[in-house]
Structures are given as C-alpha cells and as structure tokens.
Amino acid sequence: xxxxxxxxxxxxxxxxxxxxxxxxxxxxxxxxxxxxxxxxxxxxxxxxxxxx
Amino acid sequence: xxxxxxxxxxxxxxxxxxxxxxxxxxxxxxxxxxxxxxxxxxxxxxxxxxxxxxxxxxxxxxxxxxxxxxxxxxxxxxxxxxxxxxxxxxxxxxxxxxxxxxxxxxxxxxxxxxxxxxxxxxxxxxxxxxxxxxxxxxxxxxxxxxxxxxxxxxxxxxxxxxxxxxxxxxxxxxxxxxxxxxxxxxxxxxxxxxxxxxxxxxxxxxxxxxxxxxxxxxxxxxxxxxxxxxxxxxxxxxxxxxxxxxxxxxxxxxxxxxxxxxxxxxxxxxxxxxxxxxxxxxxxxxxxxxxxxxxxxxxxxxxxxxxxxxxxxxxxxxxxxxxxxxxxxxxxxxxxxxxxxxxxxxxxxxxxxxxxxxxxxxxxxxxxxxxxxxxxxxxxxxxxxxxxxxxxxxxxxxxxxxxxxxxxxxxxxxxxxxxxxxxxxxxxxxxxxxxxxxxxxxxxxxxxxxxxxxxxxxxxxxxxxxxxxxxxxxxxxxxxxxxxxxxxxxxxxxxxxxxxxxxxxxxxxxx
Numbered sequence: 001x002x003x004x005x006x007x008x009x010x011x012x013x014x015x016x017x018x019x020x021x022x023x024x025x026x027x028x029x030x031x032x033x034x035x036x037x038x039x040x041x042x043x044x045x046x047x048x049x050x051x052x
Numbered sequence: 053x054x055x056x057x058x059x060x061x062x063x064x065x066x067x068x069x070x071x072x073x074x075x076x077x078x079x080x081x082x083x084x085x086x087x088x089x090x091x092x093x094x095x096x097x098x099x100x101x102x103x104x105x106x107x108x109x110x111x112x113x114x115x116x117x118x119x120x121x122x123x124x125x126x127x128x129x130x131x132x133x134x135x136x137x138x139x140x141x142x143x144x145x146x147x148x149x150x151x152x153x154x155x156x157x158x159x160x161x162x163x164x165x166x167x168x169x170x171x172x173x174x175x176x177x178x179x180x181x182x183x184x185x186x187x188x189x190x191x192x193x194x195x196x197x198x199x200x201x202x203x204x205x206x207x208x209x210x211x212x213x214x215x216x217x218x219x220x221x222x223x224x225x226x227x228x229x230x231x232x233x234x235x236x237x238x239x240x241x242x243x244x245x246x247x248x249x250x251x252x253x254x255x256x257x258x259x260x261x262x263x264x265x266x267x268x269x270x271x272x273x274x275x276x277x278x279x280x281x282x283x284x285x286x287x288x289x290x291x292x293x294x295x296x297x298x299x300x301x302x303x304x305x306x307x308x309x310x311x312x313x314x315x316x317x318x319x320x321x322x323x324x325x326x327x328x329x330x331x332x333x334x335x336x337x338x339x340x341x342x343x344x345x346x347x348x349x350x351x352x353x354x355x356x357x358x359x360x361x362x363x364x365x366x367x368x369x370x371x372x373x374x375x376x377x378x379x380x381x382x383x384x385x386x387x388x389x390x391x392x393x394x395x396x397x398x399x400x401x402x403x404x405x406x407x408x409x410x411x412x413x414x415x416x417x418x419x420x421x422x423x424x425x426x427x428x429x430x431x432x433x434x435x436x437x438x439x440x441x442x443x444x445x446x447x448x449x450x451x452x453x454x455x456x457x458x459x460x461x462x463x464x465x466x467x468x469x470x471x472x473x474x475x476x477x478x479x480x481x482x483x484x485x486x487x488x489x490x491x492x493x494x495x496x497x498x499x500x501x502x503x504x505x506x507x508x509x510x511x512x513x514x515x516x517x518x519x520x521x522x523x524x525x526x527x528x529x530x531x532x533x534x535x536x537x538x539x540x541x542x543x544x545x546x547x548x549x550x551x552x553x554x555x556x557x558x559x560x561x562x563x
Contacts, residue, residue, distance in 0.1 A: 001122040001123045001126070002120070002122070003120055003122060005122075006122040006126075016173075017173075019173075020173035020174055020537060020538060020539065021173050022172065022173050023173075025159065028155055028158055028159055028170065029126065029129055029130050029133055029159070030126055030129075031155055032129055032133065032152055032155045032156055032159070033113060033125055033126050033129035035150075035151055035152035035155060036108070036110050036113050036114070036129065036152055037113065037114060037117050037125070
C-alpha cells in the first residue's frame with residue numbers, strides 16, 4: 001500500500017468518525033495504526049483530558 | 053478473575069499502573085495482564101504480579117511506515133490486536149487517556165470495560181471514576197485522590213469487589229517490594245554501604261530543580277560526610293558535568309564520596325540502586341515512582357505538578373512544595389519559579405537535622421486505613437487542603453455510585469428531595485429555584501427537543517454549575533455527554549437526562 005492510499009483510507013475513516021458513524025473492526029485497526037504513527041504530545045493528552 | 057490493564061505510556065505512569073496491579077493482588081484469584089509500550093517493557097516484565105505482558109510494537113510500526121511499507125505497518129498492528137482478541141477478560145481497564153487507547157480498547161473482548169473506549173460512533177469514558185479522572189484538570193483542588201487510588205476504586209467498583217481483610221492487613225505492612233523481586237540487578241560498579249540518591253534530571257523543565265540548588269545541596273551533604281549516588285539518563289550526563297563545575301570550587305570538595313551512575317544504568321540497575329538507598333531526593337520523576345515502589349523514603353520537590361494526584365505512592369514519603377495552587381494546564385514546558393523557591397538549605401536541614409521546614413509546604417504521605425487511600429499530612433498532622441473540604445465527596449463517590457448503579461433516579465424523586473430540603477437562606481432559595489427550573493427544562497427538552505429549548509437547558513446547566521461550584525462534577529457530566537451517541541435524538545436526551553440527574557444529585561449532596 002502506498003502512502004497516498006493509506007491516507008485516502010484514513011481520510012474515509014476519519015470522515016465516519018467525525019460523523020459519529022460506527023466503523024468496522026478492520027477500519028479501527030487501520031485507525032489505530034495511524035494513531036500509533038502520530039507523535040504523542042503533552043498537548044494531545046491535555047486535549048483528551050478536557051472535554052471539547 | 054482475569055483482568056487486563058492498558059497503559060502503554062511513560063515509565064512513571066506505568067509504575068503507578070503497577071501499584072494498582074499490586075493492590076489487586078489482595079483480592080482472591082486475580083490474574084493480571086498488562087499492555088505496555090516498548091519504553092516501559094523492562095519495568096513491567098520485572099514485576100512478578102503480571103501474568104502476561106503485551107508490548108505494543110510501536111517502534112516497529114513506525115519503522116515500517118518510515119520506509120513507506122504501510123502494508124507491513126498495518127499487518128503488525130493487526131497481528132498485535134488479533135493476539136489480544138483471542139483472549140477473554142473479565143475486565144479490561146484502560147488507564148490510558150489518549151485516543152489510541154480508546155480504539156485499542158474497542159478491539160478487546162471483555163465482560164466489563166472501563167476507561168476510554170470507541171463505541172457507537174463516539175469516544176466514551178466508561179466508569180464514573182474514570183470520568184472523574186478526565187475531569188480533574190478543570191479544578192485540581194476539587195480532587196482529593198491519588199491517581200493510583202482512582203484506578204483502584206474504578207476497578208473495584210466495576211467488579212463490585214469488596215474490601216478484603218487481607219488488604220486491610222496488608223496496608224499495615226505494605227510491601228510492594230515483594231512484587232518487584234525480578235527487577236533489581238546489581239550494576240557493574242561498587243556502591244557504598246550507606247548512600248543518598250540524587251536524581252538531578254527530569255523529563256520536563258517544569259519538574260527540574262535548578263542545577264545551582266542541586267550543587268548547593270551536594271555540598272551540604274558532602275560536608276555532613278554523606279555518600280551520594282547520582283542517577284539519570286545518558287542525556288542528563290551534561291547536567292552532572294555542569295553540577296561538578298559549580299561544586300568543585302567550593303572549599304574542601306572531593307569526589308571521594310560521589311558515585312556517578314548517570315548514563316550508566318538500565319532500569320533494572322537503577323532499581324537496585326534505589327532499592328538499597330537510605331533515601332532518594334528527586335523531582336516529580338519516574339525514578340520517584342520506582343523508589344516508592346521499593347518503599348525507599350523519597351524526598352520530593354514539586355513545582356508545577358500536583359503531589360495529591362501523582363506523588364510517590366505509599367507511606368513515609370516527603371514532599372516540599374512552594375505553592376499548592378497548580379495551573380490546570382500543568383505548564384511543565386517552562387521552568388517552575390515555585391521549584392526554584394525551595395531552598396537547598398531547608399531540604400538539607402530537613403533530612404540531616406530533622407528540622408521541619410517553615411514558610412513552605414511540607415507533606416508526609418500516610419494511609420487512610422478506613423478508606424484505603426493515600427493522604428498527605430503536614431507537620432501538625434493537618435491534611436492537605438485538597439483532601440480536607442469534602443471527605444463527604446469521597447463518601448458520595450463511594451456510596452452514591454453504588455446507589456446510582458442499583459436505583460434509578462427520577463426527576464420526580466429529585467424534585468421531592470428539593471422540597472424536603474427546606475432552603476434557609478436567600479442564596480439557598482435561589483439555588484433551589486434554579487434547580488427546579490432546570491428539572492422543568494429537562495422535561496420540556498425531552499418533550500420538544502428544539503434548538504432553542506436545548507440552548508436554554510444548556511444555559512441553565514451552566515448557571516447551576518457556577519452556583520454549586522462543583523466543577524469536577526460538571527466537567528465529568530460534560531465528558532459523559534461528549535461520549536453519548538446522537539443518532540437518535542430522543543434516546544440521546546433521555547441518556548442526557550439520566551446522567552444530568554446523577555450529576556445534579558452528586559452536586560446537591562455536597563451543597
């Protein structure tokens with residue numbers, strides 16, 4: 001899979017996530033993979049601990 | 053009972069997770085698995101109370117992605133998840149607060165799940181205790197519990213575990229050391245028979261005591277003929293060199309009583325050094341949590357972090373703090389003026405002359421043997437202010453949650469309680485009027501979920517939150533709302549009403 005295809009799949013998943021739609025197990029695995037690739041920061045943790 | 057703990061985070065947090073694992077071993081027939089990141093793997097594998105350690109292969113996933121091999125990156129993730137999915141747990145407790153922990157939790161099979169989880173199209177925080185954990189930043193002074201205690205209480209509530217006699221007895225001679233038997237490993241250099249550990253670095257600037265202070269403390273200890281062992285990572289070697297430059301010109305300085313262990317030890321070797329030390333002097337660091345795990349007395353310097361939440365876990369540790377009011381965003385990125393305000397002379401006098409510090413906050417950690425939670429006391433045996441105001445809050449969380457899970461709340465029941473309460477003062481009456489207006493608005497919103505009705509409801513909720521000044525309760529309520537699926541508006545509003553009544557009841561009992 002090329003990086004463009006990975007991002008394309010991820011964009012489709014994020015669209016569903018933002019629309020509060022359920023996503024399949026396979027999609028959740030890809031999403032997890034993408035989240036693990038992101039840089040973990042203190043800011044991200046603070047965002048998580050505060051409600052939007 | 054098979055429990056999974058999820059905490060693929062930094063070593064300090066993982067060590068707190070291991071304290072929870074240790075506490076859980078006082079309940080009968082508990083078997084614990086732990087999901088950890090590569091950076092903390094060595095610590096968890098050295099803890100004999102864990103059945104299986106699942107190491108999240110993040111480095112391998114990142115390496116493959118960096119080489120544009122996304123198929124492999126996904127395959128590695130899938131393989132890890134599939135291995136986990138073959139397990140069946142009675143409880144999966146996600147103690148981690150980042151999004152990926154919630155996605156991972158959604159892929160695990162367990163009877164009961166607590167903590168962040170992606171479900172029904174939303175990230176939900178399962179467990180009222182875990183909601184409280186997420187709500188703490190909104191007002192740190194309204195949280196009386198250590199994070200380890202919140203984890204423990206959340207798990208206990210989820211599994212409906214009762215306090216065991218063995219736990220009650222265990223706290224009198226609390227020995228987490230028994231669970232770390234596999235961890236310590238003698239380093240390949242000599243250590244004095246008696247020594248103090250000085251851990252001069254910290255991951256964040258806001259947790260680092262100024263180097264000039266460490267230099268002065270070093271000098272004061274050497275003058276008292278104390279042996280010193282300096283610990284830290286390879287990246288912190290330069291800190292030691294700078295410290296030596298500051299101490300060397302001082303009269304009578306010699307290296308004779310100094311052991312430089314910085315940059316020379318693994319976690320296992322650090323554990324050996326900390327376990328055998330007379331005491332450890334440190335900021336809010338992973339080394340502090342590791343020393344506390346071995347019940348070695350810690351003398352901790354706290355600046356922009358909160359010892360009530362994340363201090364050394366266990367009895368007999370000491371904390372110095374210039375200011376207890378911690379900003380909600382924990383500004384660890386910049387040096388803390390409050391840390392700099394703690395004088396080396398005061399610390400040296402405390403340790404070497406047992407002189408209690410004045411004009412600065414000084415705490416000693418002790419067990420509350422009734423509630424099985426950790427508390428901080430000053431030299432006059434007064435509790436930390438965050439832990440004083442509402443012992444009732446503790447009771448509400450512990451008793452009320454049980455009640456809430458068994459009895460259904462109703463707005464009618466709450467309205468009756470409001471009437472029975474007979475408000476006395478004008479301010480009480482206005483609060484009660486506001487509460488009744490809110491209850492009416494909730495009923496209207498369910499009957500007519502129109503935007504203007506919902507806007508008025510939110511406005512009233514905000515006013516009530518401000519009036520009761522229970523920010524953690526209201527933040528937890530908003531966190532719960534964020535996780536509620538909105539696909540069906542009526543279902544959403546009914547769930548919202550139930551959760552609102554719970555928050556309302558909690559705040560009312562404290563009012």
